[in-house]
Amino acid sequence: MKIWRRSTGSLLALVLAFALLGSVALAHHGRAGYSNEISTVKGTVTEVQWKNPHVFIAFDVKDDKGNVVHWLAELSSPATMLAAGMSRTTLKSGDEIVIKGKAGLESAPFTLVDSITKDGKAIVGDPNAEGRFVNSTR
Amino acid sequence: MKNRIIFIIALVAVLALSSYAFARGQGQNGPNAQAASGQASIPFPPGWKPCPRCQNNEDRRQDTIKYKVPGHAFDPHDLTGVWGYDGIGRAFSKPPEFTPLGKQQHEATFGEKTPDGSPTYSKDTSGRGPGSKINCDPMGWPRLYTYNYGFEFITLPDRVIQFFEMTHTFRTIWTDGRKLPEDPPEPRWLGWNVGRWEGNIFVVESNGYDERSWLDASRPADGGWTHSPDMRVVERYRRVDYSTLESEVTVIDPKTYKQPWATQKAVTKLVPGAEIGEEFCVPSDYSSFNDDYSTISGSKKK
Numbered sequence: 001m002k003i004w005r006r007s008t009g010s011l012l013a014l015v016l017a018f019a020l021l022g023s024v025a026l027a028h029h030g031r032a033g034y035s036n037e038i039s040t041v042k043g044t045v046t047e048v049q050w051k052n053p054h055v056f057i058a059f060d061v062k063d064d065k066g067n068v069v070h071w072l073a074e075l076s077s078p079a080t081m082l083a084a085g086m087s088r089t090t091l092k093s094g095d096e097i098v099i100k101g102k103a104g105l106e107s108a109p110f111t112l113v114d115s116i117t118k119d120g121k122a123i124v125g126d127p128n129a130e131g132r133f134v135n136s137t138r
Numbered sequence: 139m140k141n142r143i144i145f146i147i148a149l150v151a152v153l154a155l156s157s158y159a160f161a162r163g164q165g166q167n168g169p170n171a172q173a174a175s176g177q178a179s180i181p182f183p184p185g186w187k188p189c190p191r192c193q194n195n196e197d198r199r200q201d202t203i204k205y206k207v208p209g210h211a212f213d214p215h216d217l218t219g220v221w222g223y224d225g226i227g228r229a230f231s232k233p234p235e236f237t238p239l240g241k242q243q244h245e246a247t248f249g250e251k252t253p254d255g256s257p258t259y260s261k262d263t264s265g266r267g268p269g270s271k272i273n274c275d276p277m278g279w280p281r282l283y284t285y286n287y288g289f290e291f292i293t294l295p296d297r298v299i300q301f302f303e304m305t306h307t308f309r310t311i312w313t314d315g316r317k318l319p320e321d322p323p324e325p326r327w328l329g330w331n332v333g334r335w336e337g338n339i340f341v342v343e344s345n346g347y348d349e350r351s352w353l354d355a356s357r358p359a360d361g362g363w364t365h366s367p368d369m370r371v372v373e374r375y376r377r378v379d380y381s382t383l384e385s386e387v388t389v390i391d392p393k394t395y396k397q398p399w400a401t402q403k404a405v406t407k408l409v410p411g412a413e414i415g416e417e418f419c420v421p422s423d424y425s426s427f428n429d430d431y432s433t434i435s436g437s438k439k440k
Contacts, residue, residue, distance in 0.1 A: 033434040051423035053272065056430055072430065079191035079287060079303075079417060085177025110434045126176040133175055 034102040034112045038130055041103070041111060043071055045095040050088035055081050057091065057116075059099075061109070071109040073099055073116075075124065076137040084133070086124050091116070100127055102134055113137075189303055189415030190223035190288025201411030202381075210380035214338040217291040217298065217375060220412045221383050226404035229284045229387065230354040230363050233399060240364065240394035247352070247362035257358035263350045271428045274419035276327035277305060278351020279344070280371060280387050285355055287417050288409060298333055298340075303417045311342050322346030325367055342373040353389060353399075366393035381408035 043059035055075040060068050075081055078088075091097065098117040104110035114134035115125030125133035179197055182188045188197070202208070236244060249260030249270070259270035264277045266285070277285070287303035296314040301307075309328040322330050322345065329344035345368075353363040369391040376384045388400040 033431075049426070051426060052417070052420055053266075053424070053427055056427075072434070074430070074434070077191070077417075079189050079415065082180045082188065082192040083194040083197075084175035085179055087180045104434060108434070122177065124175055124177065129176065 033105055033108070033110065035105055036102060038100055038114055038134070039103045039111075040098060040100050041071065042096070042098050045091050045093055045097060046070070047093060048088060048091050050078055053077055055086075057097075057099075057113075059097065069109050071111065073101065073111045073113050075113050080137065081124070084124055086116075090123055091118065097123075098127075100125075100130065187411055187413040189417070190220060190409045190412040191303065191417075192415065193223070193409070193412055197411065198409065201409070205410035207381045207408070207410060212377060212380035214377050215335060215340075216293055217340060217377055217383065218293050220288060220290045220409045220414060222406035223288045223409060223412075226284050226385070226387075226401060226406075228354065228356075229280075229401040229404065230356070230389075230399060231360075233363060234395045234397040237392070237394060237396055239366070240391075243364040243394065244361050247364060249358065259358050259362070262355075262362060263352065265424075266355060271432075272419070272424040274305075274421050274424055276307070276348075276351065278327045278348060279309070279329050280373075280389070281352055281354055282307070282328065283385075283387065284353075288412065288414065290414050301414050303414050306414075306416050306418045318343060318345050325349065327351060329371065338376055340375040342375070343370065344373075345370045347371075364394060365389065365391050368393050381410070382406075383408070 041061055043061040045057060045059050047058040049056040049058065055078055057073040057075070059071050059073065061071050063069050075086070076084070081087075095118055099111055099113055100115045101111035101113045112134055113124060114131060115127040116123045117127055175194070179188070179192065179194045182192075193201075233244075247261050249258045249262070251257055259265070262270040263273075264275045264281070265272035266277065276282075282302055282304060283289075285304065289303065290301040292299040292301070296312065298311040298313055300309050300311060302309075307328070309331055311331040311333040313333045316332060318332055319330055324346075325348040326346055327348045327350075330346040331342055331344040333340055333342045335341070347365065347367060347369045349365060349367045349369075351365070353365060356362055369389060372388045372390065374386045378384055383406045385404050385406065386401055388398050389395070390398045
């Protein structure tokens with residue numbers, strides 16, 4: 001019985017190790033600087049940077065005091081974004097968007113995109129399937 | 139005793155499933171990401187096909203029907219077609235024993251650490267590992283194959299051309315009977331390549347490599363897998379059916395590794411509804427990305 005308990009513990013440790021290995025494997029160009037929590041931010045698009053290796057969207061957000069804060073949202077490669085339903089013209093400067101994503105550490109104005117919604121319509125990802133897009137993008 | 143047996147069976151099952159899931163994750167990560175979006179892909183103009191990675195799984199499913207893939211006739215000696223949308227990532231994960239020189243070179247690949255102590259790939263010559271600055275140096279061989287965005291074989295009477303979506307480059311595999319040069323006059327990032335058929339297996343042998351490349355992206359904690367200018371690579375490709383290509387890669391480099399380093403057999407699928415696009419490494423784009431990444435990761439003080 002003691003062996004079995006010890007064995008079960010070893011098994012759980014192995015499962016955990018492989019789970020961690022999998023999460024490390026998802027990293028490509030690095031995910032340092034982002035938290036693991038998904039949060040929501042609303043803003044206005046100022047620029048779509050359709051570039052390799054990853055597409056970025058610059059957008060402005062008004063903070064609690066009404067000040068404009070410049071944010072940056074990171075997506076995946078242009079090829080992957082085409083497959084995910086977004087082209088370089090899907091969003092344009094002035095568009096009002098809601099982004100769910102993994103925000104920058106210590107409230108830094110960055111987000112690793114999980115979904116983008118415009119006019120109530122999902123543009124990228126699924127806002128109701130939290131984490132699905134961001135956790136499988138590199 | 140019974141419990142021990144159950145434990146061993148469970149352990150083997152978990153390891154096997156985990157390894158499989160890990161391997162699948164490496165090979166399917168991109169396409170999963172596309173499917174995970176929940177949105178239809180961007181359609182291409184009539185008569186034009188998207189790049190291999192510009193498709194999602196639903197596009198591929200439809201193309202399987204459109205191009206009548208199941209049961210399609212094929213010539214096992216013709217590898218022509220656009221294959222795959224991902225490489226054989228992490229193919230080189232457990233090196234053979236290093237030679238003293240190989241050990242020395244490997245130790246020199248470990249880069250800087252982030253403020254929280256995480257290792258980065260700051261010494262990655264092609265700058266594509268986690269945390270590295272991307273400088274668009276060629277990925278070299280076999281690294282380009284381990285992390286590709288799809289490739290295309292084009293068969294000519296005297297050569298096979300292999301085009302790669304990733305970095306939009308190609309290599310020539312000569313099939314006119316010439317021998318590999320004993321002392322190549324210049325090193326090449328993708329080597330000097332000759333090919334021949336052994337039954338239904340297309341064997342590619344190469345040498346004359348530029349030693350600045352690494353074998354694979356590896357992982358920062360592992361360092362980079364280096365090679366010497368004397369590296370030889372042997373690849374074996376077999377078209378199992380119309381839409382399935384098996385491949386194995388063996389690195390032979392006695393100056394760096396005491397034994398040959400062979401990958402497991404990888405399976406790459408035909409992407410009949412795709413054509414190679416333009417996944418260039420654009421220095422100005424990557425410079426901009428490096429700045430973004432540097433800012434986001436906090437490694438550059440604002």
